[in-house]
Amino acid sequence: KETIGDIDILASLKGDAAPLMKKFVANPQVEDVGAQGETKSSVRLKSGIQVDFRVVEDKEFPFALLYFTGSKEHNTALRGIAKDKGLKLNEYGLFRGEKPLPCKDEAEIYKALGLNYIPPEAREGMGEIEFAAKRAFPRLIEAQDLRGVFHVHSEWSDGGATVYDMAKEAERLGFEYMGLSDHSQTAAYAGGLKAADLKAQAKEIAAAQKKLKKLRILQGTESDILADGGLDYPAKTLDELDFVIASVHMRFKMEKKEMTKRLVKAISDRHTRILGHISGRLLLAREPYSFDAEAVFEAAAKHKVAIEINANPHRLDLDWRFLQQAKAAGVKFSINPDAHSLNGLSDTFFGVGIARKGWLTKEDVINTKSLAEIEEYWKR
Structure with missing residues (x-):
């Protein structure tokens, strides 16, 4: 949307994320630290905007990226498609029962759901899923x-x-x-x-x-x-x-x-x-x-x-x-x-x-x- 409520930052990391979290909360733009954990920290900037920082495993990153990019309407529709296919989709992965279905990037997640890749900006629940079910998105302006x-x-x-x-x-x-x-x-x-x-x-x-x-x-x-x-x-x-x-x-x-x-x-x-x-x-x-x-x-x-x-x-x-x-x-x-x-x-x-x-x-x-x-x- 044109205005935001907060900012989500996502990273994948092998090893201890604690040093990264420590550096994140010490940023000079930070006014207040709401939480500091091993894989997630939240701060409020001097501008008043809240920023949440999450670190996930490599295998989870495409799913977390898709989820936190949103929009809520888009994510809800994707979860519905997954359910219709006997699957479960969330920020941690795509599952058939308890078995994870690995995807290396967002494009593979969409493919697993029977969709062409949808650019992040178009994920607004305004016809993009119906479009992607039938044809590939055109190359959008850059x-x-x-x-x-x-x-x-x-x-x-x-x-x-x-x-x-x-x-x-x-x-x-x-x-x-x-x-x-x-x-x-x-x-x-x-x-x-x-x-x-x-x-x-x-x-x-x-x-x-x-x-x-x-x-x-x-x-x-x-x-x-x-x-x-x-x-x-x-x-x-x-x-x-x-x-x-x-x-x-x-x-x-x-x-x-x-x-x-x-x-x-x-x-x-x-x-x-x-x-x-x-x-x-x-x-x-x-x-x-x-x-x-x-x-x-x-x-x-x-x-x-x-x-x-x-x-x-x-x-x-x-x-x-x-x-x-x-x-x-x-x-x-x-x-x-x-x-x-x-x-x-x-x-x-x-x-x-x-x-x-x-x-x-x-x-x-x-x-x-x-x-x-x-x-x-x-x-x-």
Whole structure:
């Protein structure tokens, strides 16, 4: 899920685990030691999160890994399948009566149950078992598939680094392109750029580009979607940019019908290339606003507007539960960090995890493609 209750750490070890347990509870991040045993210890970190550490035998490790990975719904279904086959499955092993059936890894456990291997992110009790009973899972997207990122902020708006520093870090991470998208003029609270600022920024981008070895910087904007669905700059200003991310940053409490019209109008604008953090949610802080997902997905597919998977840990938006519905409607996606700092560029890792939870493949995500391929896709 998007939020966690605690963290389970699992290891297999031959020999005495006591020294390992002693080192675990002595970690400088530990605030309180709840329990310290020979094979299991529990601590509470300074962040407030509980961490449980277990050491098991090698032969038990695949079963314990499967069990503690979860989810609860997935595990319950697997135990039911095992029972139907006259077997018993738990964190210690797979048994026929009292006889253990050894499995060297999770794939062998699934095979013993008559299933194809199910990636950890997909184990949510949402149709994955029925799918795996009939066919193999496709190769899900991986972090190394991403060739570039969009939705990057700099100190021109509310970011904490220069254009060059952000680009240099993106290049260090192995990206081929970086889409700079500072806030638009209505977002005054975030230092939104006026049209004249965009022209000045273009000069800085050109200067930064000369210092880079491989990465290409694209100039875009994260344009506010205004209350009526319009974008935040005149068309002549938007025409000068490489791309536009359209996002809602205000008026979150509109009625569902009006919010849907607002989003569809923004998507329909010929300048829009990506719909940013579609629901506006902030995890543990702000609920998503209401809109007709089917209508918005249909519009995005029609106008070749990618829907963002916002990888910022506070957003993780679009919700992974909607990814298959959007994909079925013909939507493509863009995994973006919404980075406001150098470290923020690495948040793409979380976005890939969300995409995998929605069973997305490399082919579903536009920024796994070359820049030339993306530009071709965006032609209308």
